[in-house]
Each structure stands twice: as structure tokens, then as C-alpha cells.
Amino acid sequence: MLAPWAEEAQWVRTDSGSQRESRQREGNIPYGHQLAEKLSRKELPLGVRYHVFVDPPGPKIGNGGSTLHALQCLEDLYGDKWTSFIVLLIHSGGYSQRLPNASALGKIFTALPFGNPVYQMLELKLAMYIDFPSHMKPGILVTCSDDIELYSTGATETITFDKPGFTALAHPSDLTVGTTHGVFVLDPSGFSGKGGLEYMSCHHFLHKPDIETMRQCGAVCVRGDCSQLSSSRDRSDSETDSECVYTDSIFYMDHSIAKQLLTFYKQIGTLCCEIDAYGDFLQALGPGATKDYTKNTSNVTKEESQLVEVRQKLCSLLKGTTLNVTVLNNSKFYHIGTTQEYLFHFTSNSKLKFELELLSVAFSIYSDKAGTLDQSASIIQSILEPGCFIGSGSVIEYSRIGPEVSVGKNSIISGSYVNLKVDIPSNCFLSSLSIKINNQVNYVSMVFSVEDDLKKSVKLMSDIHSLQFFGVSLLECLDLWGIKVSDQLFSSENTRLGLWTARIFPVCSTLSESVRISLTMLNSVQHMSAFKLNGFKLLSVEEMLAYKDVEDMLKFRKQIYNEILLRRRKEKSDL
Structure with a gap:
């Protein structure tokens, strides 16, 4: 068990923008249930208060x-007392479309291949920040x-986090990494690097600047000697190879700033745009700092009319506030938010x-005598029966794999029961x-x-030919499956037509049957043979998350979990 984070500390997890319909129906169930389970098994600090706050219904607010x-x-819970708390606020992220196995139960509960029982991102976060x-x-x-520092x-x-204003951690990174993160x-002349x-x-x-902007603003330096700025001219090849920028990860704000932001939020009334x-x-x-960024909407999912106005008000509110930076020269920032x-x-x-000394087999059962497991595979809280084969670079989590199952390379199997004779392809x-x-429990498997x-x-419906499913045009797949192109094909009401909103996955009465049908769908595409879903x-996937039964998945x-304990x-x- 981890030691308590701090006396009077709060752990706050916010659900920022994901699965809005499901949230309105289920509230805090996915995260509160999992927290309760962890606390009952004493896997989390017991001297901390935990809260799950769900975004208000309506537009995505970032x-x-x-x-x-x-x-x-x-403030609603504690009144003015909240300003005396040390708060760790962890954002859930959005839909997790780039790592869908984390969509249903939350990125913060992503399993990691180590620990007995396995750690999830929540435990790792608390361990990483335990001295703070x-x-x-x-x-x-x-x-x-979904990040690790x-x-x-x-x-x-x-x-230390004891200065007024904001304090952020900074990590040396390649310039290409800087294009997808914040750069300081x-x-x-103020530091050596x-x-x-x-x-x-x-300053x-x-x-998320482009490389030329980083150079023009003086953000690029030579790794190991940050007193030397690297300009866009007169750079040798060795300098280019050793160039770095300092990128963001976590940040702290004192309560005077937090109170100003809360007052600002109350004055707005209802926030109708995405704020980062x-x-x-x-x-x-x-x-x-200048106000130029307030009109740049290139990184926004959907631009709302209120966005620029809100940004400008925030900019005016925070103008002149100090941004303190703790430069961690010997550090690494890792992101695990995509399948790759x-x-x-x-x-x-x-x-x-x-x-982190990640394991090939973490809190799982498999037969090492049967030669079933490639050493580069990762098995997390799963049961693998003798005779199955797991290919190199594949991850199996929270699943049962039968004796006649072969999993190819670089695949991800999550929350599934595969008990048929099948070759699951690579990737x-x-x-x-x-x-x-x-009120009826059923099962659906996305593939x-x-x-x-x-x-x-x-x-536009006329453009769906550009969508690809396993390297094949979605239109061809629909024809193989006997699914007609119509207004009912997609579940989204916001003209978002894509794999996420395509109604293509069949509802089945058992978990194993849903796996069999979905793998048969995939097989029909790979061999270009018809498999009608009439x-x-x-x-x-959007609807699967809206109708998810968290209790049954857990x-x-x-x-x-219990079977692994019993066998051990x-x-x-x-x-």
C-alpha cells in the first residue's frame, strides 16, 4: 500500500469531455466504483479524500x-476551507479514441505490467508525486x-511548490516532441542545463509551436549547455543532433490564483467552449506573453463563438502572473495515450x-512449459490456457485466452474471452x-x-469512402457485412461520420460470442468474403460507451483476479 499522500490532501479526478451521454446517466459510477474497490483492498492511501467530478452537461469544455x-x-463541498487543501487534480482526457481500451473505465485506470496485484496509472501517479x-x-x-514523469x-x-503564481515542471525534449507539447x-543566462x-x-x-517558432522565440538550446541558444543559422550537424527544448508536464497554482480563476468561472455563468x-x-x-494566441484555434476540436472572448478575458486576468519553472535536466516525459x-x-x-522494470507477465496465469509466450509480449492480469500462442509485441490485459488461440504480432486484446480455435491477425x-x-446485459466487441x-x-456521406477499416475502404467492408449506407449508419448527430460513430458491431448475449462474431467480421474483410450481419x-463505439455496464465489466x-489468487x-x- 502506498503511504498517504498528505494530511488533508484531496485527490480530484475530473471527467473532461468524454462519453457525455453515459456520464449523464451513470454519473460517477465508473470511477467511484473502481476507487471504492481499491480502497477496500487497501491499494491506495487511506488518509486522502477522493472525489470524482463530472463535467456539466452541454458543450465540451476541455x-x-x-x-x-x-x-x-x-467550494460547493467545503466552502472556504478548500483553500487550505493540497489538491492533486488528475484529468481523464477525452474519449480516448487513440487508445480505446481505456475509454470505458478511464485512462487513469489503465493497467501497467508490474505490481502484485497490477498497478494502474492512478497508483503510479501517487507514487511519482509522493514527495511533493x-x-x-x-x-x-x-x-x-496518460503521462509518466x-x-x-x-x-x-x-x-518545491511554494512560490506565488504558477510553477511548472520542465523536461529536456527533442524539437519534434516540442511540436506536440508546451514549450518554455x-x-x-539564468541556468546551465x-x-x-x-x-x-x-519569459x-x-x-504546440512549430520548430521555426521555437527558434524565433529563443526556446531552442544545445543539450547540456543551455547558455548557448541555437539559432536557425550557422548550426553544425552535431549541434542540430543535440538541440533540445524544455517541454511541460504538470503544473501547480497557488490558491490566490485558483480563487481568481473560480471567480472568473462564476462570472461567465455557463462555459460553452473548449478551454485548455x-x-x-x-x-x-x-x-x-501576448494576446496573439487567443485567436489561434488550430488546436481546438470545435471552435465556438465564445472561445476568443473567453481566452482574451483569461489572458487579461492572468497577465503579469509569474510562471516559475522547475527545470529537471535529468528527466524523461513519457506519454502512453495511443495504441502505438x-x-x-x-x-x-x-x-x-x-x-520501471515492466514485466512480460504481471499478475497472470500462463503455462511457461508450453512455450506459449513470446518474450516481448506483455500479459497483464489475464489467464492464458496451455496451447495458446501470443506473438511478439502484443499486449493482453484483463482477458481469458483459450488453448486454441493464436495472437499475431503487435496486437492488443482487452477485456475479452477468446475460447475458440482462431488465429487473431497481427496489428x-x-x-x-x-x-x-x-435492463438487459449484453456484450459487444470492437475490433x-x-x-x-x-x-x-x-x-458528408459521400466522403465515407476515405475511411479505412484494417486497410480496407469502409464502403467495401459494409458491402461484405450486408450493411446498407443510410442515414442510420452513423450514431452521431453532429455530422461526425467515422469509425467511432459507425454502427457496425453486433450485440451478443455472451462475451465469448461477441468476440467470435467480431473476429469473423474481421476475417471476412481480410479474405474479402461475405459475412452478413442481418x-x-x-x-x-460511441453507443457502446453510452450503454456500457461498468458493474458487469468490473x-x-x-x-x-480471484482465480489468479486461488491458483497461486x-x-x-x-x-
Whole structure:
């Protein structure tokens, strides 16, 4: 069990923008239920208060809007007392379309291949930040649920969060990484870039800038000697290879700032646009900040009429606020929010796998004598029967795999019961969900390629030929499955036509049957042979999440958990 995070500390998890219809029906059930289970098994600190705050119904408000809403919820619960708390606020993210096995039960509960029983992202987050509260004044520490920050500091060095305004952690990164993250523009005369930890203030914060902007703003330096800025001219090849920028991860704000933001949120009334906690809070900070970013909507999912006005008000509110930066020169920032990142970090010889000592088999049962498992595969809280085969680079989590199952390379199998004779192809993504419609529990299994783009959508029905399912045009797949192209094909009412909203997955009465039918669908596409889905009720992934039965999914996981414990006890007693 982890030690308590801090006396009077709060752990707040916000659900920022995902599965809105399901949230309105189920409220906090997915996360509250899982928290309760962990606490009952004493897998989490017991001296901490935990809360799950769901975004208000209506338009997507982003993690910035969720931060504001969480502050309102804390005040509603505790009145003025909340300003004396140390708060860790973890955002859930959006739909998790790039890693759908985390969609139903939340990214913060993503399983990791180590621990007995297995750790999830929540436990890892609390472990990573366990030293922070004792060096932190009351305030809010904001983080996401799909990133990992590892760092090394000297024996006498301490990360502190005790300055007024904002304090952010900064990590040395390649320039290409900077294009998808926040980048700090630091004064090169203020630090060396050689020590483990350095404190300084930030002149300007850039949000997902292109490389030329990084250079023009003075954000690029030579790795290991940050007193040397690297300009766009006169760079040798060795300098280019060693160039770096300092990118963001988590940030802290003191309670005076948090109260200002809460007052701002109350004055708005109803927030009807997507606000980013990094892009819209941090870009307003530092002496070099300008209002130019308030009109840049390139990183926004959907631009609302209120967006620019809200950004400009936030910019005016935060103007002049200090952005303190804790530069962690010996650190790494890892993101596991996509299928490719997930597979790479869990199954290859990645640095993260080495640093966290990730296991090939974590809290699972399999027959090592049967030669069923490639060493680069990752098995997490699953039961593999003798005779099955798991290919290299594949991840199996919370699943039962029968004796006549062969899984190809680089595949992800999640929450499934596969008990038929089948060759699951390489690069396959298979994830099963329990659903409840009209008080009846049923099952649906989604199947894709790990390379399919579930975020891609088109606005016109005539453009759906551009959508690809396992490398094949979706139109061809629909023809093989006997599904007509009509207004009923997609579940979205917002002209978002894509794999996420396509009604193509059949509802079945058992978990194993749903797996069999979905794999047969995939087989028909690979061999271009018809497999008609006439007679099945079909759902989209969007609808699967709206109708998900959390209790039944957790029941399946617990059955696996209990069977693993029982078998391990029996093995010990037989020794």
C-alpha cells in the first residue's frame, strides 16, 4: 500500500469531455466504483479524500474548463476551507479514441505490467508525486492521466511548490516532441542545463509551436549547455543532433490564483467552449506573453463563438502572473495515450520498460512449459490456457485466452474471452464491453487495426469512402457485412461520420460470442468474403460507451483476479 499522500490532501479526478451521454446517466459510477474497490483492498492511501467530478452537461469544455468546474465543486463541498487543501487534480482526457481500451473505465485506470496485484496509472501517479506534498504550500497540482514523469535529482535537491503564481515542471525534449507539447522560453543566462534541478522564471510559454517558432522565440538550446541558444543559422550537424527544448508536464497554482480563476468561472455563468489548462492558462503568463494566441484555434476540436472572448478575458486576468519553472535536466516525459505508444513502451526494449522494470507477465496465469509466450509480449492480469500462442509485441490485459488461440504480432486484446480455435491477425485491436439496454446485459466487441484512425471523420456521406477499416475502404467492408449506407449508419448527430460513430458491431448475449462474431467480421474483410450481419442489433463505439455496464465489466475483471489468487495459493500449498 502506498503511504498517504498528505494530511488533508484531496485527490480530484475530473471527467473532461468524454462519453457525455453515459456520464449523464451513470454519473460517477465508473470511477467511484473502481476507487471504492481499491480502497477496500487497501491499494491506495487511506488518509486522502477522493472525489470524482463530472463535467456539466452541454458543450465540451476541455481540461481548462474542467479545472474551473472542479474548483467550483470543491467550494460547493467545503466552502472556504478548500483553500487550505493540497489538491492533486488528475484529468481523464477525452474519449480516448487513440487508445480505446481505456475509454470505458478511464485512462487513469489503465493497467501497467508490474505490481502484485497490477498497478494502474492512478497508483503510479501517487507514487511519482509522493514527495511533493511535504514541500508544497496549499494549492492545486494539475496533471493528466496518460503521462509518466521520471526524474533524478541530487541527494540534497528537492522539488518545491511554494512560490506565488504558477510553477511548472520542465523536461529536456527533442524539437519534434516540442511540436506536440508546451514549450518554455527560458532566459539562457539564468541556468546551465547541466545540473539535476534548477529553478527559474519563464519569459514566455509556447503551446504546440512549430520548430521555426521555437527558434524565433529563443526556446531552442544545445543539450547540456543551455547558455548557448541555437539559432536557425550557422548550426553544425552535431549541434542540430543535440538541440533540445524544455517541454511541460504538470503544473501547480497557488490558491490566490485558483480563487481568481473560480471567480472568473462564476462570472461567465455557463462555459460553452473548449478551454485548455495548458494553452489558455500558461500562454497568458510571463513578461513575454501576448494576446496573439487567443485567436489561434488550430488546436481546438470545435471552435465556438465564445472561445476568443473567453481566452482574451483569461489572458487579461492572468497577465503579469509569474510562471516559475522547475527545470529537471535529468528527466524523461513519457506519454502512453495511443495504441502505438502503449505497445512500444510495454513490449519493446524501451527506456520506460527498463526504468520501471515492466514485466512480460504481471499478475497472470500462463503455462511457461508450453512455450506459449513470446518474450516481448506483455500479459497483464489475464489467464492464458496451455496451447495458446501470443506473438511478439502484443499486449493482453484483463482477458481469458483459450488453448486454441493464436495472437499475431503487435496486437492488443482487452477485456475479452477468446475460447475458440482462431488465429487473431497481427496489428489487431480487440476490446470487449458489457452493455445494458432495457435492463438487459449484453456484450459487444470492437475490433480494429491498431493503426486505424478512430478520430478521423468526414462531414458528408459521400466522403465515407476515405475511411479505412484494417486497410480496407469502409464502403467495401459494409458491402461484405450486408450493411446498407443510410442515414442510420452513423450514431452521431453532429455530422461526425467515422469509425467511432459507425454502427457496425453486433450485440451478443455472451462475451465469448461477441468476440467470435467480431473476429469473423474481421476475417471476412481480410479474405474479402461475405459475412452478413442481418438480424443483429448493431452499435457504434460511441453507443457502446453510452450503454456500457461498468458493474458487469468490473465483475469479469474480479473473476480473473480471484482465480489468479486461488491458483497461486494452490501452487504454494502444493510446494
